Amino acid sequence: MLIKDGIPTAEDLASVCPSEERLAKGPIAITECFQNIACNPCTKACPQHAISMEPDINALPKVDPDKCIGCRVCVAKCPGLAIFVVDMTYSEEKALVTIPYEFLPVPAKEQMVTGLNRSGEELGSFKVNRVTSGGKTNMTWMITLEVPKNLAMEVRNIRVGV
Numbered sequence: 001m002l003i004k005d006g007i008p009t010a011e012d013l014a015s016v017c018p019s020e021e022r023l024a025k026g027p028i029a030i031t032e033c034f035q036n037i038a039c040n041p042c043t044k045a046c047p048q049h050a051i052s053m054e055p056d057i058n059a060l061p062k063v064d065p066d067k068c069i070g071c072r073v074c075v076a077k078c079p080g081l082a083i084f085v086v087d088m089t090y091s092e093e094k095a096l097v098t099i100p101y102e103f104l105p106v107p108a109k110e111q112m113v114t115g116l117n118r119s120g121e122e123l124g125s126f127k128v129n130r131v132t133s134g135g136k137t138n139m140t141w142m143i144t145l146e147v148p149k150n151l152a153m154e155v156r157n158i159r160v161g162v
């Protein structure tokens, strides 16, 4: 349970998981943000105005699947490292999963890294497809991984090196 171990429940995740139909259309942000706290950088960051919060700043963010284009801008802006972008259209077998990352060393493009689930368990070795800085004043990196489609909703962290 999130409040005890930081791991969201299946019900939590089901509440933010896009439909299969939407996932088949292209990349989309998933806000794994499940606590009512006063926080809204995600809503301010989105150039598409795809993230809303009603009735106020204490509410949970909600992604509009029709407005989100999966641009990833919100990923590095979330102080809770709670936003991921999943692209199920990358290839026949693989999806792209973009995660926020604030550890060192930062992996390089094409490097193999260990993918971890939300509990920190290893899911395999995956290739880094893209590495993006959060910007000069933002130390959050965005790491995009190539993962088998059946793990796209499981891989949420990485370990670099042994």
Ligand code: SF4
Binding pocket: 028, 029, 045, 046, 047, 048, 049, 050, 051, 063, 067, 068, 069, 070, 071, 072, 073, 074, 075, 085
């Ligand atoms: S991925 Fe881009 S379009 Fe989608 S919610 Fe984030 S900032 Fe908005």
Ligand code: SF4
Binding pocket: 031, 032, 033, 039, 040, 041, 042, 043, 061, 077, 078, 079, 080, 081, 082, 083
């Ligand atoms: S910025 Fe991150 S932590 Fe804050 S409300 Fe948005 S998703 Fe949640």
